[in-house]
Every structure is written in structure tokens, then in C-alpha cells.
Amino acid sequence: xxxxxxxxxxxxxxxxxxxxxxxxxxxxxxxxxxxxxxxxxxxxxxxxxxxxxxxxxxxxxxxxxxxxxxxxxxxxxxxxxxxxxxxxxxxxxxxxxxxxxxxxxxxxxxxxxxxxxxxxxxxxxxxxxxxxxxxxxxxxxxxxxxxxxxxxxxxxxxxxxxxxxxxxxxxxxxxxxxxxxxxxxxxxxxxxxxxxxxxxxxxxxxxxxxxxxxxxxxxxxx
Numbered sequence: 001x002x003x004x005x006x007x008x009x010x011x012x013x014x015x016x017x018x019x020x021x022x023x024x025x026x027x028x029x030x031x032x033x034x035x036x037x038x039x040x041x042x043x044x045x046x047x048x049x050x051x052x053x054x055x056x057x058x059x060x061x062x063x064x065x066x067x068x069x070x071x072x073x074x075x076x077x078x079x080x081x082x083x084x085x086x087x088x089x090x091x092x093x094x095x096x097x098x099x100x101x102x103x104x105x106x107x108x109x110x111x112x113x114x115x116x117x118x119x120x121x122x123x124x125x126x127x128x129x130x131x132x133x134x135x136x137x138x139x140x141x142x143x144x145x146x147x148x149x150x151x152x153x154x155x156x157x158x159x160x161x162x163x164x165x166x167x168x169x170x171x172x173x174x175x176x177x178x179x180x181x182x183x184x185x186x187x188x189x190x191x192x193x194x195x196x197x198x199x200x201x202x203x204x205x206x207x208x209x210x211x212x213x214x215x216x217x218x219x220x221x222x
Contacts, residue, residue, distance in 0.1 A: 002026070003022040003023070003025055003026040003029075004022070004023070004026050004035055004036055004039055006022050007019045007020075007022035007023045007026065007039055007043075008039060010022065011039070011042065011043055011046065016043060016046070016047055019039075019043050020040070020043055023036055023039050023040040023043060024040070026039075027040065032063060033063075034059075034060035034061075034063040034064045034067055034070065035060070037056045037057070037059045037060040037063070037070075038056070038057065038060045038067065038069055038070050038073060040056045041053040041054070041055075041056035041057045041060070041070070041073050041074070041077070042073055044056065045073065045076060045077050045080070048080075050077040050078075050080040050081050051077075051081065053073065053074075053077045054074050054077045054078065057070045057071075057073045057074035057077065058074065061074075066097050067097070068093075068094045068095075068097035068098045068099040069094075069099070071090050071091075071093040071094035071097060071099070072090070072091070072094040072099050072104060074090045075087045075088075075089075075090030075091040075093075075094055075107065075108075075111075076107065078090060079107060079110070079111060084111045084114040084115050085111075085115060087107070087111045088108065088111040088112060088115065091104060091107055091108035091111060092108065095108070101131065102127075102128045102129075102131035102132035102135060102138065103128070103132075105124045105125075105127040105128040105131065106124070106125065106128035106132075106135070106137070106138050106141070108121075108124045109121040109122075109124035109125040109128060109141065109142075109145070110141065112124065113141070113144075113145065118145055118148045118149060119149065121145050122142075122145050122146070122149065125138060125141055125142035125145050126142060128142070129142050129158075134165055135165070136162045136165035136166040136167070136169075136170070137162075137169075137170065139158045139159075139161045139162035139165060140158070140159070140162040140166070140170055140173075140174055140177075142158050143155045143156075143157075143158030143159045143161075143162060143174075143177065144177060146158060147177065147180070147181055147184075152181050152184050152185055153185075155177075155181050156178065156181045156182070156185075159174050159177055159178040159181065160178070162174050163175070163178070171201055172198045172199075172201040172202035172205050172208070173198070173205075175194045175195070175197045175198035175201065175208070176194070176195065176198045176205060176207055176208045176211065178194045179191040179192070179193075179194030179195040179198065179208065179211055180211065182194060183211070183215065188215050188218060188219060189219075191211070191215055192212060192215045192216070192219070195208045195209075195211045195212040195215065196212060199212065
């Protein structure tokens with residue numbers, strides 16, 4: 001096992017100091033090998049030093065401008081820093097250079113969404129859901145995007161799919177957005193039930209509480 005492989009194993013085990021030592025040795029021994037810089041970038045990103053990680057990804061790309069994993073690593077680091085425009089460009093370059101997995105499409109969709117480019121985000125979320133059908137987060141974000149674009153029936157289908165897949169991370173928020181979608185369709189009872197379910201899961205969900213209150217006021221007038 002070479003130093004890069006051993007370093008990756010240490011990285012996966014959370015042994016960051018050992019991994020850093022091996023990656024640095026690999027770079028010192030062969031400074032023209034871009035993979036070592038990518039691994040070091042991944043290590044720095046894993047410990048939260050995104051700024052420094054980007055420098056290593058850029059060094060890798062200076063040596064080989066076709067390395068999709070370097071673009072992808074840099075894109076994630078930019079996203080961590082809230083630099084969504086830079087992240088978007090790097091995710092696109094990662095796709096152009098051969099990255100073809102659901103997370104790349106999902107993150108490109110997220111970058112567009114964070115920039116307010118909802119229409120551009122839509123096809124990337126759709127592709128992420130196609131490639132990874134059991135991804136609750138992708139279904140949820142795809143649903144949000146559809147709802148934003150007033151494709152409410154399609155949004156409801158994605159929210160319901162997300163609820164079946166979700167392990168509790170976003171369940172209350174999914175119910176809240178499902179409730180909003182039902183209210184948009186004037187299905188007030190369904191909306192109320194969804195808001196109440198969100199509040200059962202998270203009693204401090206202020207948006208769901210407000211939605212519930214508004215629906216109860218509307219229903220009391222009928």
C-alpha cells in the first residue's frame with residue numbers, strides 16, 4: 001500500500017495527523033503528482049479548513065486541469081465557505097470532467113438555489129433524485145424547488161416521497177412544507193393535519209404553529 005492509499009485509510013478512520021504526515025511525504029517525494037494534493041485537500045476540508053483545502057485543489061488542477069475530483073473537492077470547500085457562485089462553477093467543471101454521481105448534481109442544485117437561481121436548480125435536483133432514488137434530502141430539496149416554481153402537485157409528491165425515506169433529520173420541515181402546499185391547493189384540512197404532525201415532532205416549529213393558527217381561524221369562519 002503506497003502512502004496515498006495508507007493516508008486515505010487513516011483519513012477514513014479519523015486519524016488526521018497520521019494521514020497528513022503521509023500525504024505530505026507523498027507530495028515531497030513526487031511534487032508533480034496531483035492526487036496527493038487532492039487527498040491533502042480532502043483532509044483539510046474534513047477538519048474544517050476549507051480555505052487552505054482550496055489551495056491544494058488548485059495546485060492539483062495546475063498539474064492536471066482534467067481532474068474531476070479536484071473540481072468537486074474545491075466546489076464543496078467553496079460551498080462550505082458560503083461562496084456559492086464559485087462553488088457552482090466548480091461543480092459544473094466537475095460534471096464536465098466526468099463526475100457522474102447524485103451528490104454532485106444535488107450540490108450543484110443547492111448552489112443554484114442558494115443564489116436564488118431556482119429555475120436552474122430544478123434539473124439538477126431532478127437528476128439527483130433519478131440517480132439516488134432513496135435520498136430523502138434530495139427529494140425534499142427537489143420538492144422545495146418545485147413548490148417555489150408553483151408546480152405544487154409535483155412538489156407534494158416529492159414531499160410525500162421524502163417522508164417515507166427520511167430518518168428524522170428533516171421530518172418536521174417536510175411536514176410543514178407539505179402543509180403549505182396543501183393550503184396552496186385549498187386543501188385546508190390536509191394542511192392542518194400536516195402542520196399538526198410537524199408540531200408533534202417539533203413543538204417549537206414556529207412556522208408550523210403559525211400555519212396551524214391561520215388555518216384554524218379560517219376554518220372557524222366557515
